[in-house]
Amino acid sequence: MITALDKDRIRLRDQARELAQGPIRARAAEVDRTEQYPWDHVDAMKDAGFLGMTIPKAYGGQSKDWLDAVLVIEEMAKTCSIAGRIAVETNMGAVSAIMAYGSEEQRKLAADMVLSGDKPAICITEPDAGSDASGMTTRADKRGNRYVLNGKKHWITGGGVSRLHLIFAKIFDEQGNFEGVGGFLAIRDETQGLEIVKREPTMGLRGIPEAEVAFNDMELPPSALIMPPRGLKKGFADLMTAYNSQRVGAGTVALGIMEGAYELALDWTEEREQFGRPINEFQGVQWRLADMSIRIAAAQALIYKAAESGKGGFPDKIMAAQAKIYTSENAIQVVNEALQLFGARGYSRNLPLERMARDVRMFTIGGGTAEVLRNVVASGLLGKKLPQTRDGYMPKMQAAE
Numbered sequence: 061m062i063t064a065l066d067k068d069r070i071r072l073r074d075q076a077r078e079l080a081q082g083p084i085r086a087r088a089a090e091v092d093r094t095e096q097y098p099w100d101h102v103d104a105m106k107d108a109g110f111l112g113m114t115i116p117k118a119y120g121g122q123s124k125d126w127l128d129a130v131l132v133i134e135e136m137a138k139t140c141s142i143a144g145r146i147a148v149e150t151n152m153g154a155v156s157a158i159m160a161y162g163s164e165e166q167r168k169l170a171a172d173m174v175l176s177g178d179k180p181a182i183c184i185t186e187p188d189a190g191s192d193a194s195g196m197t198t199r200a201d202k203r204g205n206r207y208v209l210n211g212k213k214h215w216i217t218g219g220g221v222s223r224l225h226l227i228f229a230k231i232f233d234e235q236g237n238f239e240g241v242g243g244f245l246a247i248r249d250e251t252q253g254l255e256i257v258k259r260e261p262t263m264g265l266r267g268i269p270e271a272e273v274a275f276n277d278m279e280l281p282p283s284a285l286i287m288p289p290r291g292l293k294k295g296f297a298d299l300m301t302a303y304n305s306q307r308v309g310a311g312t313v314a315l316g317i318m319e320g321a322y323e324l325a326l327d328w329t330e331e332r333e334q335f336g337r338p339i340n341e342f343q344g345v346q347w348r349l350a351d352m353s354i355r356i357a358a359a360q361a362l363i364y365k366a367a368e369s370g371k372g373g374f375p376d377k378i379m380a381a382q383a384k385i386y387t388s389e390n391a392i393q394v395v396n397e398a399l400q401l402f403g404a405r406g407y408s409r410n411l412p413l414e415r416m417a418r419d420v421r422m423f424t425i426g427g428g429t430a431e432v433l434r435n436v437v438a439s440g441l442l443g444k445k446l447p448q449t450r451d452g453y454m455p456k457m458q459a460a461e
């Protein structure tokens with residue numbers, strides 16, 4: 061059961077809506093066309109208090125709930141997916157992991173950076189380890205009072221604009237024994253060996269770079285390691301627990317995009333006349349609009365419910381996965397339907413529908429594919445671990461042990 065939005069939340073949503081429908085909307089097409097990271101959007105969201113809302117008050121944030129962040133992300137994404145994603149990544153994912161598991165010093169650092177406009181990058185995926193994130197080969201070797209990191213990540217959102225990086229790596233002790241997966245903090249331009257290799261030419265979401273990031277003998281002090289609460293052996297599980305927040309956030313961007321497209325279609329079908337009447341007087345169009353609204357209502361309910369499941373902690377992994385699967389898949393459908401309702405105009409770059417169609421396509425992929433998230437849901441429902449690897453297969457690094 062979803063809690064009805066109280067007065068404070070309605071005020072927050074309306075404030076976000078005003079910003080999104082004003083300056084954010086005005087620049088959305090240009091951000092896509094120029095493929096430039098929208099620092100003006102960052103400043104506007106910072107001034108409105110939308111960056112780092114979930115950071116505890118003790119570190120300068122507002123101690124807001126996931127649902128508060130969701131309301132802001134949803135409004136931003138209705139007009140600009142990039143603004144939505146910036147709101148996700150300054151409130152969820154990496155920053156939330158640091159706030160939950162980081163040392164006092166790490167929390168202060170991350171809070172200061174995010175509240176002053178940095179969108180942290182989360183570095184998990186590698187060329188040979190995407191869905192199979194546990195198969196990562198980036199390694200951190202303990203050498204005296206340092207960790208030495210080597211490896212390569214790709215499709216890192218914000219690579220080249222983000223300064224703070226949260227890097228997932230396999231940790232080995234001085235003797236070369238595997239200890240578990242940890243998260244390291246490194247600041248671009250202040251850390252030797254952290255290199256932004258190249259930017260991907262993406263289909264959509266062009267206002268944020270997706271980059272390959274390499275670590276070449278990158279030395280970090282032990283204070284750069286985020287020590288998860290249950291120790292290194294459970295480090296990966298704890299980091300993924302924090303990552304559930306980002307899955308809810310990604311689903312929310314998809315939700316916002318489909319709502320934005322639907323709202324455009326609703327207005328257009330009233331305005332556009334064919335055969336002497338508004339096209340929304342044809343039953344074929346009415347049923348299409350009705351189906352779109354049902355998909356949106358269901359997606360929104362799942363997202364809000366998943367966000368609320370994380371009150372005081374992190375969103376439930378099954379609810380986060382369910383919400384992201386449903387929303388990302390239905391968002392593609394709804395945007396496609398909206399585009400169809402515009403006829404030829406929908407196919408034009410003069411309207412936002414084609415941009416929305418490119419942007420929305422991402423969300424069944426990034427942040428855990430819809431297929432892999434179905435595995436997460438199924439293993440939770442069945443209460444069984446569902447090994448995906450072939451018998452006898454060992455991830456490269458353990459095999460070498």
Ligand code: FAD
Pocket residue numbers: 181182183184185186189190191192214215216217218265270422425426427428429430431432435448
């Ligand atoms: P693969 O794992 O190679 O999957 C290929 C296909 O096989 C998919 O359809 C997949 O569902 C299917 N498949 C794989 N395993 C199974 C299975 N067990 N059962 C059923 N089907 C399976 N990563 C980061 O670390 N940080 C980021 O900031 C980041 N941002 C991203 C932004 C964008 C725009 C995109 C597109 C990706 C981003 N990623 C990021 C990477 C993203 O998380 C991965 O793309 C995703 O986890 C899938 O990995 P992959 O691309 O290697 O696909």
Ligand code: COA
Pocket residue numbers: 182184185190191192193194296297298300301304377426427428429432435436445447448
């Ligand atoms: N929330 C909480 N815990 C999680 C989790 C999540 N979303 N995903 C995995 N875990 C925990 C598991 O419960 C397990 O804990 P346990 O050791 O206490 O049993 C541990 O992490 C390992 O998970 P498991 O599913 O056994 O690992 P696997 O080696 O088969 O890996 C994943 C599967 C986790 C990599 C895969 O499900 C996945 O999420 N892939 C997508 C990666 C992704 O989202 N990348 C986005 C980059 S931005």
